[in-house]
Amino acid sequence: MTRARASRIFRPLDSEPVRAATIRAGEVLVEEHPDPEPGAGQVRVRVRGAGVNGADMLQRRGRYPAPPGSPQEIPGLELAGEVEALGDGAARFGEGDRVMGIVGGGGQAELAVVHERQLMPVPDAVALPDAGGLPEVFTTAHDALFTQAGLRPGERLLVHGAAGGVGTAAVQLGRALGAHVTATVRNPAARDAVAALGADEVVEPEGFEEHGPFHVILELVGAPNLAADLKALETEGRIVVIGVGAGAKAELNLALLMARRGRIMASTLRARPLEQKAATARALEREVLPRFARGELRVPIAATFALDDVAAAYDHFAAGGKLGKIVLEP
Amino acid sequence: MTRARASRIFRPLDSEPVRAATIRAGEVLVEEHPDPEPGAGQVRVRVRGAGVNGADMLQRRGRYPAPPGSPQEIPGLELAGEVEALGDGAARFGEGDRVMGIVGGGGQAELAVVHERQLMPVPDAVALPDAGGLPEVFTTAHDALFTQAGLRPGERLLVHGAAGGVGTAAVQLGRALGAHVTATVRNPAARDAVAALGADEVVEPEGFEEHGPFHVILELVGAPNLAADLKALETEGRIVVIGVGAGAKAELNLALLMARRGRIMASTLRARPLEQKAATARALEREVLPRFARGELRVPIAATFALDDVAAAYDHFAAGGKLGKIVLEP
Numbered sequence: 001m002t003r004a005r006a007s008r009i010f011r012p013l014d015s016e017p018v019r020a021a022t023i024r025a026g027e028v029l030v031e032e033h034p035d036p037e038p039g040a041g042q043v044r045v046r047v048r049g050a051g052v053n054g055a056d057m058l059q060r061r062g063r064y065p066a067p068p069g070s071p072q073e074i075p076g077l078e079l080a081g082e083v084e085a086l087g088d089g090a091a092r093f094g095e096g097d098r099v100m101g102i103v104g105g106g107g108q109a110e111l112a113v114v115h116e117r118q119l120m121p122v123p124d125a126v127a128l129p130d131a132g133g134l135p136e137v138f139t140t141a142h143d144a145l146f147t148q149a150g151l152r153p154g155e156r157l158l159v160h161g162a163a164g165g166v167g168t169a170a171v172q173l174g175r176a177l178g179a180h181v182t183a184t185v186r187n188p189a190a191r192d193a194v195a196a197l198g199a200d201e202v203v204e205p206e207g208f209e210e211h212g213p214f215h216v217i218l219e220l221v222g223a224p225n226l227a228a229d230l231k232a233l234e235t236e237g238r239i240v241v242i243g244v245g246a247g248a249k250a251e252l253n254l255a256l257l258m259a260r261r262g263r264i265m266a267s268t269l270r271a272r273p274l275e276q277k278a279a280t281a282r283a284l285e286r287e288v289l290p291r292f293a294r295g296e297l298r299v300p301i302a303a304t305f306a307l308d309d310v311a312a313a314y315d316h317f318a319a320g321g322k323l324g325k326i327v328l329e330p
Numbered sequence: 331m332t333r334a335r336a337s338r339i340f341r342p343l344d345s346e347p348v349r350a351a352t353i354r355a356g357e358v359l360v361e362e363h364p365d366p367e368p369g370a371g372q373v374r375v376r377v378r379g380a381g382v383n384g385a386d387m388l389q390r391r392g393r394y395p396a397p398p399g400s401p402q403e404i405p406g407l408e409l410a411g412e413v414e415a416l417g418d419g420a421a422r423f424g425e426g427d428r429v430m431g432i433v434g435g436g437g438q439a440e441l442a443v444v445h446e447r448q449l450m451p452v453p454d455a456v457a458l459p460d461a462g463g464l465p466e467v468f469t470t471a472h473d474a475l476f477t478q479a480g481l482r483p484g485e486r487l488l489v490h491g492a493a494g495g496v497g498t499a500a501v502q503l504g505r506a507l508g509a510h511v512t513a514t515v516r517n518p519a520a521r522d523a524v525a526a527l528g529a530d531e532v533v534e535p536e537g538f539e540e541h542g543p544f545h546v547i548l549e550l551v552g553a554p555n556l557a558a559d560l561k562a563l564e565t566e567g568r569i570v571v572i573g574v575g576a577g578a579k580a581e582l583n584l585a586l587l588m589a590r591r592g593r594i595m596a597s598t599l600r601a602r603p604l605e606q607k608a609a610t611a612r613a614l615e616r617e618v619l620p621r622f623a624r625g626e627l628r629v630p631i632a633a634t635f636a637l638d639d640v641a642a643a644y645d646h647f648a649a650g651g652k653l654g655k656i657v658l659e660p
Contacts, residue, residue: 223582241584242588244584244588248583251580254571254574255578258596261597261601262595263593263595264593264594264595265593266584266587266591271589
């Protein structure tokens with residue numbers, strides 16, 4: 001079998017059907033698609049775990065379409081699995097290597113092709129299905145806290161919506177860096193679990209500003225928080241907005257933002273070009289994966305579902321109230 | 331006289347009255363104050379030029395008080411003149427050196443004491459009264475465009491309110507760096523002068539967004555522009571808010587800011603601690619003053635007034651419609 005696979009790596013494959021989550025008219029189901037061929041610099045991955053994300057919910061409803069060049073009908077922004085074939089020039093990984101990464105789409109399938117610069121090695125300490133839920137939330141949280149907001153040791157960090165996927169990653173990353181982490185959690189049942197991830201204090205969303213001021217505020221909820229975020233902002237503080245599920249239209253007092261010498265930064269990973277996505281992967285390899293290897297960080301998994309149960313997985317995600325990631329196992 | 335002055339440098343001075351602009355009950359007038367003594371690391375400057383700024387207008391109305399440690403009654407955020415006495419340990423300048431700098435207050439007086447780290451040498455190409463109008467606007471524009479927004483050559487810069495003091499500095503700095511500069515100017519009479527400063531295009535404030543997208547927008551007007559600023563923002567663009575004269579309460583679409591991967595940063599120089607003000611002075615010395623020395627930049631002067639005419643100078647400033655700085659000559 002090793003020999004047979006090895007021979008497949010260096011020549012085009014016959015097209016074989018591949019089962020993949022597929023979005024049709026507002027529903028998600030499983031259909032067969034052509035076997036994806038790795039192009040130049042790409043790797044074909046046998047997917048063992050694929051996280052479910054908020055963007056999949058939007059995509060199911062016909063919003064947030066996949067960027068050009070990504071599969072349009074197959075959802076899935078992240079995956080982990082084993083390298084099965086290499087395109088021309090791909091050299092970072094070998095057959096059978098455990099890899100994970102963010103993709104523009106198409107992750108929730110038995111096979112997926114990914115540019116090798118977007119892939120990272122899976123640390124030994126992380127199981128392969130779980131690794132399918134690692135890239136999106138840890139890359140998003142790392143990019144927001146460090147690349148965007150420049151969080152520094154000793155600073156006070158506020159994470160809104162800390163029980164969600166990105167929230168649990170941000171709490172762990174903030175704590176690991178040596179920041180003081182305050183977490184807001186709406187669901188009382190999730191508070192102990194968020195504290196166990198390393199939050200110094202877990203507070204209710206109402207009145208969070210009394211626990212400030214904060215140097216960095218990670219806004220995963222949206223516009224309703226912005227006015228209080230600004231009041232609770234430390235001088236030269238940064239508000240990073242990467243989720244607006246509760247609303248996008250905010251009122252902003254520019255005079256107060258000037259007095260704070262503050263910054264509001266907002267971002268999304270999905271639309272970024274390859275070179276930027278690759279840069280986030282390199283930053284994660286360098287700054288975060290060693291902490292997984294040492295057992296300092298973990299991927300909280302709320303539930304795993306078989307690929308055939310993708311609709312149930314989406315419904316479970318949409319219902320909210322869970323702590324950690326939902327991962328599909330193709 | 332040189333000997334007499336030299337001897338004064340190294341020992342405390344008898345208190346002599348000094349004439350200074352003074353704010354009393356909403357009016358600005360000239361009063362005598364005690365001769366200021368330079369403390370450790372400070373320099374006493376014989377002021378030859380002192381710019382008038384928007385903050386002075388606010389201070390006259392009892393708002394925007396001077397920060398702690400600065401003269402509370404004597405306005406004036408910037409000055410230029412000759413070094414007259416050195417406090418303990420002050421070593422950057424010698425007696426008679428031409429210096430200029432930003433101060434927390436007290437600039438509009440015959441004499442002022444300033445920490446030597448806040449002072450810069452006046453380039454030979456700049457006359458001394460004019461230099462009194464250089465530090466505030468060029469430091470503000472440089473800090474906003476480069477330190478805050480990270481403007482790069484080839485980027486498209488929009489300067490709102492380009493006929494004002496900071497605006498004229500920003501247009502010149504953007505052009506000198508090699509950015510493409512679009513300037514909005516409300517007063518038609520000022521458009522040619524702004525174009526002559528190096529703006530690639532000078533447009534009306536209404537409909538400016540049709541000239542975008544812009545990588546950096548310098549917002550000197552305020553909240554009414556913000557929604558259109560965001561629409562006109564290039565991907566990964568930065569909006570820097572350093573003036574809100576037209577209003578401070580803005581509506582902000584966070585989803586659009588995310589889609590732009592944009593940043594809104596707001597700042598003010600006056601409240602910053604000494605080390606930051608000193609850092610802005612070092613940056614100006616390094617990056618901007620050589621261009622004055624080569625004649626590539628200039629301080630547009632709208633009018634000069636004798637210190638005794640400070641009330642008229644303030645009224646002239648408040649009336650608006652001028653291009654360039656108003657400078658007092660004590």
